[in-house]
Amino acid sequence: xxxxxxxxxxxxxxxxxxxxxxxxxxxxxxxxxxxxxxxxxxxxxxxxxxxxxxxxxxxxxxxxxxxxxxxxxxxxxxxxxxxxxxxxxxxxxxxxxxxxxxx
Numbered sequence: 456x457x458x459x460x461x462x463x464x465x466x467x468x469x470x471x472x473x474x475x476x477x478x479x480x481x482x483x484x485x486x487x488x489x490x491x492x493x494x495x496x497x498x499x500x501x502x503x504x505x506x507x508x509x510x511x512x513x514x515x516x517x518x519x520x521x522x523x524x525x526x527x528x529x530x531x532x533x534x535x536x537x538x539x540x541x542x543x544x545x546x547x548x549x550x551x552x553x554x555x556x557x558x
Contacts, residue, residue: 457500465497465506476506476523487527489517495527499543499550507541507550516540518552 458464464477465486474486474497488495489510496516498508504523507530509516518530518541530541530550541552 457497459500459502459504461502461504463500463504465500467496467498471496474506474508476500476504476521478504478523481523484523486521489519489527489529492517495519496540497521498540501544501546501548503546505544505548507544507552509538509540511538514538518550520544520550 456466462479467474472494474495476484476486486495486497492510495510496508497506500506506521510519511517516538518539519527520530521527536554537557538555541550544550
């Protein structure tokens with residue numbers, strides 16, 4: 456869970472399969488997983504309402520960036536190396552994350 460200076464909040468379900476974005480003006484929005492994926496975890500939120508996290512089945516995660524206008528978009532720079540998660544995003548749009556390499 457995270458909260459920004461505008462009072463926006465992200466939360467993940469107890470099963471870690473669904474995530475939500477809450478805004479004091481517009482209410483709750485479910486964050487959709489990437490196409491073909493079944494789970495989504497929102498992990499970072501900046502003051503512009505941009506969310507990062509990971510999507511996928513439990514075994515292979517794909518990093519994403521989400522906002523209310525464009526929805527869930529794949530961060531494709533590190534694909535093919537294993538399971539990748541975007542963990543945090545700052546107000547300049549810089550993202551940090553981690554990867555579990557395939558052996």
